[in-house]
Amino acid sequence: MTFREDGQAALEWAARYLERVGDYPVLAQVAPGDVRSKLPPSPPEEGEPFANVLRDLDEVLLPAMTHWQSPRFFAYFANTASEPGILAELLIAATNQNGILWRTSPVLTELELHVADWAAQLLGLPRGWHGHIEDSASTSTFSAVVAARHATGGRVVVCSEHAHSSVEKAARMLGLEVRKVPVDGEFRLRPDALDLTDACCVVATVGTTSTTSVDPVPAIAAACRDAGVWFHVDAAYAGSAMVCPELRWAFDGVDRADSLVVNPHKWLLTPMDCSLLWTSRPVDFRAAFSLVPEYLRTADAADSLGAYGPALGRRFRALKLWAVLRCYGRTGLQAMIREHVRLAELFEGWVRDEPGWELSAPRPFSVVCFRREGTDEDSERLLGAVNSTGEIFISHTKLHDRYVLRLAVGNERTTEADVQRAWDVLRREAAAL
Numbered sequence: 001m002t003f004r005e006d007g008q009a010a011l012e013w014a015a016r017y018l019e020r021v022g023d024y025p026v027l028a029q030v031a032p033g034d035v036r037s038k039l040p041p042s043p044p045e046e047g048e049p050f051a052n053v054l055r056d057l058d059e060v061l062l063p064a065m066t067h068w069q070s071p072r073f074f075a076y077f078a079n080t081a082s083e084p085g086i087l088a089e090l091l092i093a094a095t096n097q098n099g100i101l102w103r104t105s106p107v108l109t110e111l112e113l114h115v116a117d118w119a120a121q122l123l124g125l126p127r128g129w130h131g132h133i134e135d136s137a138s139t140s141t142f143s144a145v146v147a148a149r150h151a152t153g154g155r156v157v158v159c160s161e162h163a164h165s166s167v168e169k170a171a172r173m174l175g176l177e178v179r180k181v182p183v184d185g186e187f188r189l190r191p192d193a194l195d196l197t198d199a200c201c202v203v204a205t206v207g208t209t210s211t212t213s214v215d216p217v218p219a220i221a222a223a224c225r226d227a228g229v230w231f232h233v234d235a236a237y238a239g240s241a242m243v244c245p246e247l248r249w250a251f252d253g254v255d256r257a258d259s260l261v262v263n264p265h266k267w268l269l270t271p272m273d274c275s276l277l278w279t280s281r282p283v284d285f286r287a288a289f290s291l292v293p294e295y296l297r298t299a300d301a302a303d304s305l306g307a308y309g310p311a312l313g314r315r316f317r318a319l320k321l322w323a324v325l326r327c328y329g330r331t332g333l334q335a336m337i338r339e340h341v342r343l344a345e346l347f348e349g350w351v352r353d354e355p356g357w358e359l360s361a362p363r364p365f366s367v368v369c370f371r372r373e374g375t376d377e378d379s380e381r382l383l384g385a386v387n388s389t390g391e392i393f394i395s396h397t398k399l400h401d402r403y404v405l406r407l408a409v410g411n412e413r414t415t416e417a418d419v420q421r422a423w424d425v426l427r428r429e430a431a432a433l
């Protein structure tokens, strides 16, 4: 077999997978260890044909996949690897660019800066911010906290009790203290409770992980400016919604951030992994991260993106984001976000109108938090029951110490019929418990 023939078979596998992905159980119905028990304990001595890999993909691996590409994946933050993004991943691997320095891949460095600038324009961010791509929001926020500590000398990272665990993890990795600020009745950081003593940075979240609540960014930005504290905004999920002007209210004041993270791999149709990190203070990032050993010294007068984060080598992630932005355009991205918000709003209305069910938090974007009357154990049992049907996959959180279900709309293939099915499964399984 040649690369071309194997490649056609792999592409055919991918196309068939995407056509059928809605037929598989969304949550893998396997037990821990099932996959390893089916794999040979030792690697092959001699190379095998690639066709064997495709065969085992079907027979051994597919049954243990949780299908993030399914239209009825409603857990965590549902997302999509779009077709242009998938094809771009193939080209990224084929060209195997590594952006250690500008000269090791001029195209990677320049396209990354350029697509970060395009994305900034699409999201209505200030012109002139420096943007680059990290693997994850965890790395982006870690990098921002490193720059903040370097620039301010503070020892405390301040965030709300609803901030993502990556903020606390970043502080822990850096030996910094975390100060969690209480939230109001709608899960938003309470600016009146901000204590910035010895703070290096405040992380505000637009679109928190549990409820997608929106911290009061303008008030936090003002407090940070007065205290000389770095202001980082985590909009990992919701930031993509800025492409829609009618949703920009939620991002008021974000233009005053020192750094901002948005994950195109969450809600902007880009395959894992792709996290955009912008800063209005690139000099402070370079001061924190720039370290050039002799073997990497060149006379090139160009930015090396390793000066903005922990990694030296970098994948050509810009290519897939570029492909997505080109193939969808502003209007295609807006249509996707608007449809997801519409579907979430529809589901929210069904829950609101159904006796015995209640909404547990406001819904600014495409995630609905809700519960059925009963104990937390009842809710946990309901979650287990609906997920073991394989028809849908939803997740949970705790709000005001109560167990709450979450339905997140974020897959491009999700239709109104899929959301209706989720609601049917929930009511059916609740009645059966």
Ligand SMILES: Cc1ncc(COP(=O)(O)O)c(C=O)c1O
Residues within 6 Å of the ligand: 077, 135, 136, 137, 138, 139, 164, 166, 205, 207, 208, 209, 234, 235, 236, 237, 263, 275
């Ligand atoms: C608000 C928020 N920030 C950060 C993260 C971490 O994202 P990543 O998996 O890219 O590190 C998440 C993950 O869901 C999130 O919801």
